[in-house]
Each structure stands twice: as structure tokens, then as C-alpha cells.
Amino acid sequence: MYSFDIVRPTSVADAVSALGQEDAQPLSGGQTLIPTLKQRLAAPSDLIDLRHIAAMKGITIDGRQVT
Secondary structure, eight states: OOOOEEEOOSSHHHHHHHHTSTTOEEEOTTOSHHHHHHTTSOOOSEEEEOTTOGGGSSOOEETTEEO
8 A cells, every 4th residue: 555644633624624635535434445545546645534523423304404
């Protein structure tokens, strides 16, 4: 694998800022990114770990709106 930095933001604003870096990739569950990295098919500068962002956890249904 290529070298990269892992960023662990705790807010959506921090994640958006981190994703503004050239070649940054978000990282969350259920992705094929890790096998792609191992095969050297992707070379992101930063991986942005989204799992510590409380505002992005869970799904809420309110009438016809899903958030």
C-alpha cells in the first residue's frame, strides 16, 4: 500500500474541511477501498474516518422526511 494519513474528525464541518484536501477519500463501513489500497489501485493522500461523527449516526424518519 501507499502511505497516507488517517484523519478522524468529530464533526461534519471538520470532515468537510478534511475532504477538501487533494486526493482525500472518506472511509466508512462496507467499502471496497481497503482491498483497492492493498492492490495499489488507489493512492489517496488522506483517509477521512467518518465513524466518530455523532451527527452522522442513525437514521430518523419524520413523516416523509428521512434524516
